[in-house]
Amino acid sequence: MTTTIIKLDHLQKKFGKFVALSDVSFTLETGQILGFLGPNGAGKSTTIRIILGLLKSSGGSVSVFGKDAWQNDAKIHPRIAYIPGDVNLWPNLSGGEIIDLLLRLNNQKHNQKTDELIKSFELDPKKKAHTYSRGNRQKVALIAALSQDVDLYIFDEPTAGLDPLNEQTFQTEVLKLKKAGKSVLLSSHILSEVERMCDSIVIIREGQVIASGSLAQLRHLSRIKIAVATATSMTDISNQVGVYDLTYKNTAHTKAVFTADRDALGMIMKTLAAKTILDIQSTSPTLEDLFLRYYGKQGAHYAD
């Protein structure tokens, strides 16, 4: 049985005259890992702060666990673990002290999981927080959040300061949460990161949700961009299933750029191989590519 954990309905937020959020709606169901994707300044952190009851919305409604986020923050918060986008810590406390404090303030204890996390993230808990780099501060918050046993985890661009190895550790931990049936809201500006961990995606730009749905529904987002050069002309590739946005880079049609569905890759490769591949490059699309290619200003909706 799934229940709704977070429900945003036409959320708006103004800072004075500046409209930070103009229309944000989405839901997060139990057990779902929802990726909240958008470029810098899109309004991800603002949305998350409203969900946490730190900011008061200027319009629309926000409910978390079926309760109003602003009115009932005291009832909601004990069931949430949160990592802010920019982690700042008391400069004169050590990392270990801060982890314990954050746990205790949520009625939890330093447990075996905490020690495991400290080890796997390779944090030195003895150092004072002012000596930590951005990544290390992030680790302190990650360890405190991940060693809690709560219903909802909210991560605001959690991997921004982490090196690839720790990023990997983080992804493993999120997958563990998913197995345990926890709900996760994860904001990011990197499409591939969200794809790897999440089962649904909400895309926000300029304070507005422009696309949302399950990973399957947004399949086209994960199309791979391919640039290829062949020995003989590949005119017939335009009829191939799963090839989109094809442009030839020369009149002989031996150089081409297109995007491809992942499940059609095998077939496409076979066709290309027949033409003798001279050079091939594939890249995952970036968020900017997506915006450029699929959405004008208006956007599109798949779920709801």
Place this chain on the structure above:
Amino acid sequence: MQTSNRNAKYLLLTNLQQNLKFSLIWLILLLTMLASGASKLEAAFVGKASSSIAIVKILQAPSMMAMFGTIPRVATYNTAIVFAGVMVVFMIILQALWVMQLIIRNTCVQEENGLIEMIRALNVGRTAIITATLLELLIDSIIMSGFYFLLLFTIDMNGTNLYGDCLFALGMLSANLLFGSIALLFGQLTNNSRTASTLSYMFLLFTYLLRLVTDLKQQKLTWFSPIGWFEKVDFYTKNNLWELGLSLLVSILVISSAFIIGSNRDLGSSIISERAGRTTAASWLHSIPTLLWRTERYLFIGWLISAVIFGCVMGSMLNGVGDIVKTNSLYRKILDVGQINAANQSMILSFLGMYLSIFIALAAIAGVQIVFRLKRDDNFGYLSIIHAGKPTRITISASYYCFGLLVGGLVLSAGLLALFFTGNTVLNQPLPLRYLEHLLSASIPAVTSFIALGIAISGLWPRLSILFWIYMGSGLIVKVFRGLFDLPKQIDNLTPFGWITNVPLTAVSQMWLSVMIISTGVLFVLGIAGYRQQDLTL
């Protein structure tokens, strides 16, 4: 030197712009104080021989001498001499509060923000930040003393001349350099703005106390206090030049050491090295109040120790305050022993009344600092994870606010107890305990109502904390100068300082006591409710 300071010019321009509002407010405050001091005194002196003699008499009383500094003994007094006697110490303290903050903002705070790390990576020299800060200090001080000179020249007090006005302006300029350079040095010695500003304020308090004690007991020794150097210039009488030279020389020495340290130290580190922290938290660190104790305890203990020292020093002055009546032969002739003792005691009590407001102000600052830390910690983002956790906003804000009230109350009580009991060990005629009761029962509610005002402001209009400083600062200034100038009673009654005017001679009135207690409660609740409604911009 050339390469170490490259591009200091751009830093200077940026800093000037960044601090424009801050410095402008201070400049206006200083000029207002100077202008009103000069014109009030001039008005009191002109054409009223009796009132001028009265003012000089008042100023020679020990409590006033302790507060404002000594006034030279000359045959005939004019406005200018009295002006220098009243204003020099006072203006130097205000200026020091300004320039010390300015220097620490430009060096430590920016270093903490990571701004300097970014700037240093550009084509900016190692000591360019110090150079730019010093230049800003110099520019601000030159503007300040230029206006001082213009004001003094315009008001043209009785007894002034061009040379005297000029020297006064120069004297205040070198006071800025002296205290600014001290803050600069402390900033290079430590790695955080908190320690640097605490050390700077401690230094200021120490120099003030040193001059206070020596002014009362042994005026030759006032030399040992940097503030004393400026007293000893004797503006408008002796106009001693070389005392200013001494202060300049010391400033240069201090500045050079700051440069030497600044060009050799690691960015973000201090000379005093640091121990590693704990692997796990102490078992008591499990709530917001204990978190505050963990983060603010040194500040709190520092305040407590300063209050006790201040109390002990002031207490040991009490016999000097009384002695003066005794040694005055005229009093001895016309009064019997009982009357002399009574007169002594009333002198002591009025001295206590005067300093009670200073104790209240210090305790209120200690408490309000913690209250305002709530918004500061919010802005730094320290609290964002905690806000998303179980502690509610009410728990968080009430913890900061109550801790602030507690710190204020304890700092005050410690100071007053030290004052009273040290006083009684040196007095031949110890003060009865009921005066201690008067002191505490009036001043504790006064401190809590000041702090509660800070609480309400922090909850309702967190950006307007300056309102608190204006209210308390002007109240204190009115209180301190009320003995000298005839100020309307209504002005005095606008702040708690006025509500406890006759304490400790009499107890605080029931009415004002209830006003203070009720306003503490109401303002506290307003602060909590306001914080509950705030957008937490993290």
